[in-house]
Amino acid sequence: MSSSVREFFSGLSDAQKDLFRSVTTDLQTSAPEEKMERLRNFHSQLKTEIDAINKRRQGLGEVLNNVESLVKLILQHTEKSNDLELVMFLGALQKVSSDLKAEIAALKPEKKLEKKFDVARRMESLQQRQQLSLHLSSDVLQIRNECPEHVREG
Secondary structure, eight states: OHHHHHHHHHTSOHHHHHHHHHHHHHHHHTSOHHHHHHHHHHHHHHHHHHHHHHHHHHHHHHHHHHHHHHHHHHHHHHHHOOOHHHHHHHHHHHHHHHHHHHHHHHTOOHHHHHHHHHHHHHHHHHHHHHHHHHHIIIIISOOOOOOOHHHHHO
């Protein structure tokens, strides 16, 4: 990219070169490191919240599995003997099972997952702007800046 872009830049008038420099600067200033850091922190916080929700859902799922296993055993037993207390106990467990299913479904972190994806996309966009500006500055405009570690790695 650099040599053809450098050639393009060389062929511009002084005013056009100023515009090119201005765009390069604007790319860098529109992706400040402070904003990247805030997005990284928010992304990390969302990930932590999603992990906690998923851990809670997993725990409820394990309880649900145990309840449903016991319901099956009781159903097998009630086929042989129609004991009223056992039937009432079965009804209570089936209600618990239904409630657990509803709670697990309600805990789906869909909105947080969407937000996490959106934040990751914004972080990537900002990082691309930083990298583009850095490359234009150093390769085309021949400006030598110290490159932040996270930009160099990206």
